[in-house]
Amino acid sequence: MALLVSLPGENQAMFWILFLLLPTLCLQAGNSAGSNRGNTFGVNQPARLSGVQGESIEIPFSFYFPWELAKDPQMRILWRWKHFHGELIYNSSSGFIHEHFKDRLILNWTQPQTSGVLRILDLKEQDQTVYFCRVHLKTKRKFMEIMQSIHGSNITVTHAVSTTMQSPSIITSAVTTAGLEDTEGQRNPSLVNIGATVGGVVATAVLITPVYVMLIFLWWKKRPAD
Incomplete structure (x- = not known):
């Protein structure tokens, strides 16, 4: 109270005006904040996604709004690419x-439904850009409300990792060729061993056969005459 007395007349009047208006201003500010919270709307999308060239990718989306829909909301989902006002x-x-x-x-x-997925099949390198979901719907206010994602989804397309594998026929051919080249350069040890064994058997047969023939001849000669 002493403070009010010490202030000049004009300042006192201004203070009382602000003091009396303060509750009203606070109430309006509170209503404004509540109104903004109640009237929020928008479209949600992931900021970034990555896909592989030749494969498919899915862009999930959802949207929210405070309005009461019309009996026939006439919902439409549209998609743009490259930028907010893109094609x-x-x-x-x-x-x-x-x-x-x-x-x-x-x-x-x-x-x-207030959510869904856009699927892009057979990804191409040219598909690497930003995609924006746009929603149209009719409310009981008889207005066609429109909302769109602000930042969209940035799609990155990567190249498929090539896993080069030789077919069995090629591998078999390579092995066969390598075997032939090996036999041309040097003898196969197994074949050499077989050849040596066969040679030894033949040589032994050649040496033993005359001896057996001689023994049979002497036996026949010495047998008693009938």
Whole structure:
């Protein structure tokens, strides 16, 4: 109270005005904050995804809103690429698909679901860019509300790792060729051993045969005459 008395008249009046308006200002600020929380809407997508060239990739998305939907919400999911206002590549209501993605886009979503997945098949190097999901829906306010992901999903396409393997026929051919080259350069030890064995048997037979013939002849000569 002493502080009020010590202030000049104009300052006192200004202080009382601010003092009386303070509860009203605080109430308005609280209502504004609550209103912003209640009226939030948007589209969620992963910031970054990576896929392999020639394979498929899935971009999950979800959206949220505070409005009450119309009896027929007429929901539509659209997709853009490259930048926020980029070219349209997909429209769920008309079935439109960009020529570049012909037969390569599949949307896994059904009205009135608030989440889904866009699948890109047979990834190409040119598919490496940013993709934005856009949602259209009708509310009971009879307005067609539109919302879109701000940052989108940045897709990176990597090259497939090539695993080069020789077919069994090629490997067999290589082994056979190597075997032939080996026999040309030097004799195979197993073949040499077999040759030596056969040679020894033949030599032994040649030496023993005359002896047996001689013995048979002498026996026949000495046998008693009938």
